[in-house]
Amino acid sequence: MDATSSAHDETSEAQSPAPRRGRGRNPRGQGERLRDEIVSATLRLLDELGDDEALSLRAVAREVGIAATSVYIHFDDRDALVYAALERCHRDLMRDLDQVEAASPDPVGRLRSRLLFLGTWVSRHSGLYKVLHESTLNQRTHLAFKEELAERTTAAVQRCMDAGLAPVDDAMAVSLDLRAAVHGAVSMRVNEPDLPWPPLEDQIDRFLAKLVGVRPTAP
Template sequence: TAPRGRNPRGQGERLRAEIIDAALRLLDDLADDQALSMRAVAREVGVAATSVYIHFADRDALVLAALEHCHTDLQRAAKDAESSAADPVAALRARATLLVAWSREHPGLYKVLHESTLNRRSDMSFKEEMAQHTTAAIRRCMDAGLVPQADAATVSLDLRTAVHGAVSLRVNQPELPWPPLEDQLDRFLVKLVGVPPVAQEE
């Protein structure tokens, strides 16, 4: 990467954002937070390693900030997907479809976000926001009478368990003859949440 010019005074946040973006690209390629180095991130951005340490004390701090930024962007995209849906069931399906599509496009980031050792030694409570929004989306389906009444939190946990299991197995055992992920997702929605199959909604 070509050396990066110095930021004008007051644009330190711009460099911080570029460091986070670079870390996300590298993490997606590496699929392992332990394989990331601050020097590699610095090279990706085109700055000295000391410039990275100005913003992040160590690798864990950088990875955590990058994942939280990624999670925030993903939440925003999921909300946008829901906003154009015709009803609560369509909104839930749009949210779930977007999330599984992201996991397929970014298997490396998925592994770091959900399966890295960082999960066991750092606070990633920001991920709970995604779970809460999924529970709320299921509750709206129930309130509208579009799916059977049940405990929305339990149904949400069942759905998230199934989806994460399907994604994780694909990431870690890609050689297996997997069915289309969207088809599997629709079966989860039908069996675990009680939404009508796609063919019956036409």
């Protein structure tokens, strides 16, 4: 190759556009961090969409800044990803509920605080609430972690009975009635927000009085 050709090749190489660089691979040992980022992005998108079937893995990948194929390294399909996201959501919710209940001095106050917090959480995260309780994923997949919510509410009702603050009854049946009432109240607020709703606190106090038989303590 003569000097002229060599110089021409060097000039062409220098003028060629640099290749675009993506996110790059995580260093060894950081695969779990990427998985957490994917789950966090999925939660944000689900809260915006309110529908797991409207979620695409490509959209999740764009949110994280990775190739869509990278999502499949951690999750087999969309349902597996949504399940993992909702499980994280549930775990965080349980942690926050523990903190709220711990601040109340008696069983009735703890039960009331629990229900009010759940109602407030739904008002902030109506999209996640829809996916968690109203999506078709509930028909395709058994969301086993949701059972803990029911069990904890039943235990809270039982503590009111054990303390003599509520009539002795079947705590599981009373809890089911109470959960149905509260879920109905918050779900209707999400789906029919323009109705003239009373304060949620007032409704919950009526549910506690009529269904559990307790007089709610002052917050």
